[in-house]
Amino acid sequence: MxxxxxxxxxxxxxxxxxxxxxxxxxxxxxxxxxxxxxxxxxxxxxxxxxxxxxxxxxxxxxxxxxxxxxxxxxxxxxxxxxxxxxxxxxxxxxxxxxxxxxxxxxxSPFEVEDMLHNKFSYQEALVERGFQTLKFAKIASAEDLPKLDFDTPFAVKQTYSRGSQQVYKVQPGDSLDFLTYDPTNPWIAQEWLEAGDRYCTYSVCRDGEVFAHATYPVSYAIDGNSCLTFEHVDHPEILEWVQRFAKSVNFTGHMGLDFFDHPVRGLYTIECNPRATSGIMMFTRENRVDRAFFGENTDVISPTPGRVTMIGVGMALYGWRKNAKPRNNFRTFWRDFRAAHDVIYDPQDRKPAAxxxxxxxxxxxxxxxxxxxxxxxxxxxxxxxxxxx
CATH class of the missing domain: 3.40.50.20 (Rossmann fold)
Structure with a gap:
């Protein structure tokens, strides 16, 4: 083209x-x-x-x-x-x-898409490329349960799953007899980090280069997983991490990552979503993110800092609940709700909201x-x- x-x-x-x-x-x-x-x-x-x-x-x-x-x-x-x-x-x-x-x-080619989508093979890919990872292990059958040697809390989730589905927080010694097994979709056990700031990213990549990027802290979210509000923050270490990783797998496509920035241990990614994520909704027409899809820009395109966007209907349904955000209350929710820009309503494009x-x-x-x-x-x-x- x-x-x-x-x-x-x-x-x-x-x-x-x-x-x-x-x-x-x-x-x-x-x-x-x-x-x-x-x-x-x-x-x-x-x-x-x-x-x-x-x-x-x-x-x-x-x-x-x-x-x-x-x-x-x-x-x-x-x-x-x-x-x-x-x-x-x-x-x-x-x-x-x-x-x-x-x-x-x-x-990207299927082998790359699948490797990034699969939560276990993604962690293996990080190890192979020299990125630090949280402790992790595969649970493909009940025979793997006695081999788990976690001495701190850990998460258990299927290797092919997403934020709307169940993640179990497990204490060492807890029974996992409730797990059922699908040979094409095993489970991954992964160290559970309590300390640290949580961030999500969204990047538009071509041939291993990052052309657009957004980093946003986890704020309002459904059960702490699916974000409802989005505000781009400048985090050079995360951008450099994403650029290095995208180049290492020669990635083309959307890439979304979930990060923990631990105050002592540094950056860890929990999982990778090799597809579009909510970060795309932080851009505006003026940002011209369209150029990133064709590799036409020389500087990385990012959303305007300080501008908060939200999924308005999601905030109305979930944002006021106490588990939507630490120390949440209705007064702060209402203040934040009124200040954010809804991703659906657009004065230049009214019919979708209707x-x-x-x-x-x-x-x-x-x-x-x-x-x-x-x-x-x-x-x-x-x-x-x-x-x-």
Whole structure:
């Protein structure tokens, strides 16, 4: 593709607020944007930044059909670049051969995507490349339980999982007999850090170089995991860490990392999300993050410091609760709620906010179908848990 030329870009997972915001930034820069999703009603579908919406099969349950349909869209609509948002990234990367060479897939080869997505192989990759890690071990069957030698609290979670799913905090000697085992999705035991500041990052990378980056401390969050508010902070050590790691795996795509900055032991990453994360919503049209997807900028693009954004509907549902933030109370919540910029409402693009109720109704119906709660229903049919196609 010619640098600086107007492109036709297809963004997946149209229900996502990430997709909506990215569509706005790309369209503002002059690109034509289409979106797709397995749900018929999504917030991005009604954005004036989106020229066309396409309904496709659910990638989790019909991965081959999904990839063929997206590949057909690329051909019929003249798509120049596909930017996957959630874990359909892994599925598309597995079936990249279906897509014409004239279209760029904004992702890495499947071997890299899978290595980063899998929480155990990611920790192994860190060790191989000389990055310090928390103590970790794989639990593939009950036979591995007696081999665990943690003398401090540790977390247990599946190697393919995400923030909306269960993480168990375990004390040394606690029984883990409740675990069930999937040969394609084992568990990882990982040292639990109490001290230190928690940060999340979002980076746009091409060929091992970081072109856009955001670092934000964990503040308001659903059960302490899924962030609801976002404010970019300057943390040079984290940026340098991300740049060094992205180069070490020659990564192309979105990369989100969860960090602990321990006051004595330094930086540790808990896990890697080789896909879009909420950090994309911290940028504005003026930041011109669109350039990062094509590698057109020379300096790393970052959001404006001091500007707080929020998922307004999430804050309204969860932000006022005591477990949303340490020492939370309604007065501080209300102050912070009023000061933050909602990622959905945009005076230049009002329809997505107006369509929130029907969009959420579609997600709730989806959750009822699969017997999962609202938070998990949001992404349930776009998850990938290690099953090869």
């Amino acid at each position: 010619d640098s600086g030329a107007r492109k036709h870009i297809l963004i997946t997972f149209g229900r996502s607020f990430l997709t909506l915001n990215l569509a706005r930034w790309l369209a503002a820069a002059g690109h034509r944007v289409s979106t797709c999703d397995s749900l018929p009603i999504t917030v991005s579908r009604y954005s004036n930044a989106v020229s066309s919406f396409h309904r496709v099969s659910p990638p989790k349950f019909k991965p081959q059909e999904y990839c063929r349909e997206v590949a057909e869209l690329v051909k019929s609509e003249g798509i120049d670049m596909v930017i996957p948002i959630h874990e359909e990234t892994d599925i598309i990367s597995m079936m990249a051969g279906l897509f014409p060479s004239t279209c760029e897939l904004f992702l 369509m929130l109720i029907p969009a959420y109704a579609a997600i709730l119906t989806h959750g009822y179908k699969y017997k999962v709660g609202l938070a998990e229903a949001f992404m349930h049919d776009h998850e990938w848990d290690g099953h090869k196609i």
